[in-house]
Amino acid sequence: CSVLVYFLQDGDGKVSRVIRIGTRKSQLARIQTDSVAEKLKELYPDVHLEIVAMSTTGDKILDTALSKIGEKSLFTKELENALERNEVDLVVHSLKDLPTVLPLGFTIGAVLKRENPQDAVVLHPKHAGKSLDLLPNKSIIGTSSLRRAAQLKKRFPHLEFKDIRGNLNTRLKKLDENNDFSAIILAAAGLQRMGWETRISQVLWWRSCCVVCQGALAVEVRARDQDILEMVSVLHDPDTVLRCIAERAFLRHLEGGCSVPVAVHTEVKNSQLYLTGAVYSLDGSDSLKETMQTSIALDSQVSIFQRVGITALKVSGAAQDAAERLGVDLANLLLSKGAKEILTVARQLNDAR
Secondary structure (H helix, E strand, O other): OOOOOEEEEOOOOOEEEEEEEEEEOOHHHHHHHHHHHHHHHHHOOOOEEEEEEEOOHHHHOOOOOHHHHOOOOOOOHHHHHHHHOOOOOEEEEEHHHOOOOOOOOEEEEEEOOOOOOOEEEEEOHHHOOOOHHHOOOOOEEEOOOHHHHHHHHHHOOOOEEEOOOOOHHHHHHHHHHOOOOOEEEEEHHHHHHOOOHHHOOEEOOOOOOEOOOOOOEEEEEEOOOHHHHHHHHOOOOHHHHHHHHHHHHHHHHHOOOOOOOEEEEEEEEOOEEEEEEEEEOOOOOOEEEEEEEEEOOOOOOOOOOEEOOEEOOOOOHHHHHHHHHHHHHHHHHHHHOOHHHHHHHHHHHHHHO
16 A cells, blocks of 8 residues: 655745644544644644544444444544545544554554543532532433443442433533533543633542543554654653553453443652552442552663554653553453453443443
């Protein structure tokens, strides 16, 4: 398959390469993509950037829970198809939307500095000033995540949980204009990127474990495009790369996904990477949670290899290896304690709903 390279010539005869960036059409996706484009423009002022927006399967199917659609790459497939057809040169994603195994020929060429990975509560205006603890019995909480529901059900048994779909704008509109939900749970990072911090009623710090790679942006490219890979690699944030490699390795080894409740928390302190991983039953009554750590002392080793779909050319190869091993080792520890049984039952119950 040939690689199509486009150039533009301005009125003075100056030629610049055209780089096309694929993105979802939602307002949040455009804001995220624009932020990446701005960074690239600062680094490469002679490159002309064009943004190509499109809808994905996950954007179109809004009447079915994500965990029951039964298809991977719900928010990435159409973008990757465009990448494969050379219609775009790179794609910006929320890294949490990318499966741990990418289609052949693709790689994550950049993982940007992670923003707040926590979950946030947005209350219906009639409950302003309250928290989840203070909501009336049988209050309905909207979430599209099995993981969030499982974590919250055990903590707040007086609440009920119902699936809610759509982009941030749609979900907030459903909350504000109807009385179907007393609150909804969203990623804090998304609300902050939209400039809607004032809508955050409560940040769920008490549950530090979140979805794998929540809060991090990824740039996906064709693995064979070494020039594009080199270009975007300067966007990598080393700590975020190592944290996300460990989290993705943990999830992949558990064979988890959106159809089972799996959560993680990572930290980098004093050249140590800490990874906490947890699995839950659908109702949150059964769970396993463990923490492990590893040294990620940096070296000058250049890495050209993918690790759980990530190619980080400018991040220590030894540290990346250690992060990946940490994720696998923690998954094995939980599996030895019965994680497979918990996840199998959760998957079966979700399929039967």
